[in-house]
Amino acid sequence: MALLEIKNVVKRFGDFTAVNNVSLSVEAGEFFTLLGPSGCGKTTLLRMLAGFEQPDSGQIVLDGQDMSRVPPEKRPVHTVFQSYALFPHMTVRQNIAFPLKMAGWDAKKIASQVEELLEDVRLTQFGDRYPHEMSGGQRQRVAIARALVDRPRLLLLDEPLSALDAKLREQMQIELINLQKEVGITFVYVTHDQGEALALSHRIAVMSHGQVEQLDTPETIYSYPRNRFVADFIGQCNVLEAEVVAGNGDGTATIEIKGCGRMRVALRGEVAPGQKGWLALRPEKIKVGRALAVEDGEVHFKGRVNDCLYLGDVTIYLVEVGDGVVIETMLPNSAPGLAKLFDDQDQVEIAWRFDAGSFVTE
Structure with a gap:
């Protein structure tokens, strides 16, 4: 007890x-x-x-x-x-x-x-x-x-x-x-x-x-x-409006992110086609670079750096992808010397594994 x-x-x-x-x-x-x-x-x-x-x-x-x-x-x-x-x-x-x-x-x-x-x-x-x-x-x-x-x-x-x-x-x-x-x-x-x-x-x-x-x-x-609420309240998180297109029968679903398109996401519960919600995706789970190899199981986008926030140990880059969707990414400043990698308006690519985020509802 x-x-x-x-x-x-x-x-x-x-x-x-x-x-x-x-x-x-x-x-x-x-x-x-x-x-x-x-x-x-x-x-x-x-x-x-x-x-x-x-x-x-x-x-x-x-x-x-x-x-x-x-x-x-x-x-x-x-x-x-x-x-x-x-x-x-x-x-x-x-x-x-x-x-x-x-x-x-x-x-x-x-x-x-x-x-x-x-x-x-x-x-x-x-x-x-x-x-x-x-x-x-x-x-x-x-x-x-x-x-x-x-x-x-x-x-x-x-x-x-x-x-x-x-x-x-x-x-x-x-x-x-x-x-x-x-x-x-x-x-x-x-x-x-x-x-x-x-x-x-x-x-x-x-x-x-x-x-x-x-x-x-x-x-x-x-x-x-x-x-x-939990995704928004706990730490930094991208919360992207989404709708379930279909369950894939393997613990994943296909969702459509407004302004971005369709992608696969891992599930922790049951969903139904047409169900609305959000993709909760932590900034540190996202890769960002000038050119990224496309790997199996990854979601991949091209975008442009809109803004950045230098925090000492990390830098946050706001990357605009798709139709005006801005995704927050985070990179550690682990390299010697000045560690800022990208400037405003730089063209970059971002990617994350399908199971890096969660589909959440109200």
């Missing part, structure tokens, strides 16, 4: 349905992420797990016990907030010890547990400092240590890295992954940052308008989005 089961949970605020009949489960020891844009319901769902909000219907079951009406302080659950919520007048040790002190632990046991957590988050030498004497990343580690000090069954993290700069956020992502492995506690993490979710998670629930659009591993969500 899963550690956490969310069963048909609904939460309304007046006429607005923030969480709409959500069901999912989280396994013990899992790093599970709720991902979606602002207003999608992910934070409301997290607040219900914490006990700060009550569901209008449905169940939240933790370790086989329905927690839907259990107050926050009675749940074996802790929350780490974006704002850290540290006591400014307490040292790091005192902040971490606070939950144990309130629970009436023995002083020696508190001291031992605090030192263990300081070591886990690599802050042993900062125990006597106050929050204002520490960096944002260090304060976030203190907040996490305080939440973990009494070993909750579940740790909830509400966009805990969003206030940090990009480089520090990347460092903290690695620290969170390592810490979660070390302590073995189940993490439920909320973020709107797709890259962060892909980097951290064992599984991701992508949410929109109060519902789960797709729940799967990061690799599957990225490579095989279930619908147009």
Whole structure:
């Protein structure tokens, strides 16, 4: 049985349905992420797990016990907030010890547990400092240590890295992954940052308008989005209007891309002739060059570079093909020296394997 089961949970605020009949489960020891844009319901769902909000219907079951009406302080659950919520007048040790002190632990046991957590988050030498004497990343580690000090069954993290700069956020992502492995506690993490979710998670629930659009591993969500919303929301993606011409009976279909023509695409479900949808195709899956050999199983087009975006490690080239269709391609800047390969208006060819993209619907 899963550690956490969310069963048909609904939460309304007046006429607005923030969480709409959500069901999912989280396994013990899992790093599970709720991902979606602002207003999608992910934070409301997290607040219900914490006990700060009550569901209008449905169940939240933790370790086989329905927690839907259990107050926050009675749940074996802790929350780490974006704002850290540290006591400014307490040292790091005192902040971490606070939950144990309130629970009436023995002083020696508190001291031992605090030192263990300081070591886990690599802050042993900062125990006597106050929050204002520490960096944002260090304060976030203190907040996490305080939440973990009494070993909750579940740790909830509400966009805990969003206030940090990009480089520090990347460092903290690695620290969170390592810490979660070390302590073995189940993490439920909320973020709107797709890259962060892909980097951290064992599984991701992508949410929109109060519902789960797709729940799967990061690799599957990225490579095989279930619908147009997921394809558009997760990373960079070409989403090209398409219609099914015929199923080929071999796990592929022939589709027609508006403005481009017909091509073969791999399927992950059943389709019917005339069904409308989109081809979701990641830019890095596309080859681009001044001249490309035509290989079996590839879709091949000639086009013109409309624009480019240099990002340091990669350059994105917008290539116009067919009848005004623009396809985004991506090439690594791995060659020595200046790595830009094409300029605006250059004639190029692009190609991708038939199974590089996915046919998706609404």
